[in-house]
Amino acid sequence: MMNKDGFLSLICDAFDKEIIKKLVFSRPISGEVEKISARLSSHRGRKLLILEYFLPGNTVSHKNLSAEELCEVLSPLIDGYRQINLLTSMGNAEYKISKSGSPVVLGGDALQRKLSGGELFTVKLEPIDREKSYILSGTEPFLRELGISSSDGRVHDKKQGKFRQINKFLEHIEELYARLPKDGEICIYDLCCGKSYLSFAVYHFLTEIKGRSVYMLGIDLKRDVILWCESLAKKLGYSGMHFEVGDILALSSDRKPDMVISLHACDIATDIVLSTATRLGADIILSTPCCHKYLSKRVDAPELDFVLAYPHLKNKISEILTDALRISYLRSRAIRLLLLSLQTPKTRRKTLLSAP
Known part of the structure; x- marks a missing residue:
């Protein structure tokens, strides 16, 4: 047996x-x-x-x-x-x-x-991504340098979610491309850029796939992160990418950005990003809100005790209310807004605020 x-x-x-x-x-x-x-x-x-x-x-x-x-x-x-x-x-x-x-x-x-013994009846092996054609293949040099794919262009198993999310974001860029300037250099700011996964992806998409000239500025408070990004941009030959250490609250510019992007600026940093983007007069804003701690710690409504008594539900309602307040802020500035999703078939849903 x-x-x-x-x-x-x-x-x-x-x-x-x-x-x-x-x-x-x-x-x-x-x-x-x-x-x-x-x-x-x-x-x-x-x-x-x-x-x-x-x-x-x-x-x-x-x-x-x-x-x-x-x-x-x-x-x-x-x-x-x-x-x-x-x-x-x-x-x-x-x-x-x-x-x-x-x-x-x-x-x-x-x-x-x-x-x-005997004849075997094998099963047809279906490729993982047979239903999806991605903008990026995995062979792009910046993906290798960011540790998302290997030297032979294979996306690492643990980075599949990040790879799909980057491609999903680029799909939104593709949809908004017609709203960008038809001629000349495209100006893009990545506020609270961190390690700039999206900056490098967007820069590659617009320069290598669309053949456009791009000026991209990434700003973050962390000096070590900015130095790392500068080094990588230089290594990749991305001459239009620039990075600065600084507080975006103090950011001033004589040049209006055509697009502002921001991925997971933590807690109220998302609100600072949206405020700065509107102050600079950005034509397009793409932001994925991250963390909703500020409201979660302060929400106090006895009428909602049956919800707020449970931490998981309290966090969910705080997330919804926070994003709704952000949308209301943008609408009060007469900014037309789309509420999109960065969800792919195999990743958790992430909200994307798009103000084209």
């Missing part, structure tokens, strides 16, 4: 022979992951098993496993679930914990015999 180690070996063998249709972990012994569903896929010629972790609150997270790490990761997962179903093109097997607490594998030996 097959045991746990035999079942693990069967899964790895099925992965190696490309016959897995689905692998489902259910009835957790402990922990907050209610279910794990896995399927075969591929990325840049590498075979992968994609795990989907189903968490409370309709939240799903993903992990991509290569052949080298498969057995090491799956072994402790098997220990954490009372039922695991392996569905393949050659038959199925089920691992479960009996009432006595002993592991039982149904159909495992029969499936193993089928894999050991």
